[in-house]
Amino acid sequence: MDRELARRWLSTAYEEARAGLAEGGIPIGAALYGTDGSLLGRGRNRRVQDDDPSVHAETDAFRAAGRQRSYRGTTMVTTLAPCWYCAGLVRQFGISRVVVGEAETFHGAHGWLAVHGVEVVLLDDPACAELMREFVDGRPDLWHEDIGVDG
Amino acid sequence: MDRELARRWLSTAYEEARAGLAEGGIPIGAALYGTDGSLLGRGRNRRVQDDDPSVHAETDAFRAAGRQRSYRGTTMVTTLAPCWYCAGLVRQFGISRVVVGEAETFHGAHGWLAVHGVEVVLLDDPACAELMREFVDGRPDLWHEDIGVDG
Numbered sequence: 001m002d003r004e005l006a007r008r009w010l011s012t013a014y015e016e017a018r019a020g021l022a023e024g025g026i027p028i029g030a031a032l033y034g035t036d037g038s039l040l041g042r043g044r045n046r047r048v049q050d051d052d053p054s055v056h057a058e059t060d061a062f063r064a065a066g067r068q069r070s071y072r073g074t075t076m077v078t079t080l081a082p083c084w085y086c087a088g089l090v091r092q093f094g095i096s097r098v099v100v101g102e103a104e105t106f107h108g109a110h111g112w113l114a115v116h117g118v119e120v121v122l123l124d125d126p127a128c129a130e131l132m133r134e135f136v137d138g139r140p141d142l143w144h145e146d147i148g149v150d151g
Numbered sequence: 152m153d154r155e156l157a158r159r160w161l162s163t164a165y166e167e168a169r170a171g172l173a174e175g176g177i178p179i180g181a182a183l184y185g186t187d188g189s190l191l192g193r194g195r196n197r198r199v200q201d202d203d204p205s206v207h208a209e210t211d212a213f214r215a216a217g218r219q220r221s222y223r224g225t226t227m228v229t230t231l232a233p234c235w236y237c238a239g240l241v242r243q244f245g246i247s248r249v250v251v252g253e254a255e256t257f258h259g260a261h262g263w264l265a266v267h268g269v270e271v272v273l274l275d276d277p278a279c280a281e282l283m284r285e286f287v288d289g290r291p292d293l294w295h296e297d298i299g300v301d302g
Contacts, residue, residue: 047218051218052218053213053214053216054205054213059210063204066204067202067296069301070301071299084242085240085244088235088240088260091235092234092235092236092299093299145220147243148221148244148245
């Protein structure tokens with residue numbers, strides 16, 4: 001896909017991540033875009049805010065998009081490489097494309113998605129990486145809890 | 152694990168599935184059990200009831216269990232073989248074991264979990280299979296929507 005468009009869509013996810021940080025949450029944001037480029041849903045990690053471990057950024061954006069009969073042609077945009085949980089969501093529902101802000105602070109499962117036919121666009125965005133790096137440095141406990149790394 | 156215990160735990164998930172059916176929902180239930188055998192959370196598919204595509208039975212049980220610092224030694228019990236989304240959840244959070252009611256009406260990703268070190272106990276439970284078979288026969292539209300199969 002066009003990288004300029006991918007960067008524009010990433011800015012929506014990045015806004016979500018910043019909003020999450022401002023709420024005291026884990027700064028990861030996501031957005032689901034439709035085949036026609038319309039925004040279907042946007043969301044952010046809500047572990048801290050809602051005290052809910054099941055709400056990663058991608059699952060929140062997916063939820064916000066409501067019930068859809070098909071995800072063919074849709075794009076999940078996320079500030080951070082998707083974990084297995086979120087990659088599983090993408091694969092199960094047949095989301096066609098994933099735009100990843102950065103995969104530097106967390107490796108993620110986007111390679112697995114690519115192997116299984118999902119188009120992966122990795123943007124190596126410095127602002128996304130900086131936001132996450134600062135958070136992980138300051139709150140490694142929360143970050144490890146969020147990805148199931150035993151303390 | 153002991154199959155009698157697995158069957159006892161499965162009955163919790165089955166109750167959830169029945170409750171979901173009674174609400175007009177997709178009859179899939181789940182429960183998360185702790186290392187010591189205590190029930191950490193139970194839940195059911197809520198796509199119809201909450202109009203929320205992100206709540207599969209396993210993610211609902213996971214949410215109900217609240218924030219946990221570690222999932223080592225826990226068991227996810229589910230009436231139906233987990234999809235990629237729910238299998239991804241299990242893998243990411245290091246849930247140690249999955250008890251599957253049946254994998255006849257839906258193949259699921261439990262084989263992938265087994266390859267990645269998760270203990271999988273498949274019970275081939277006739278009541279779980281019957282419940283799901285009847286539902287899929289009656290409402291294939293809802294079922295396909297729930298697993299992202301394009302109509």
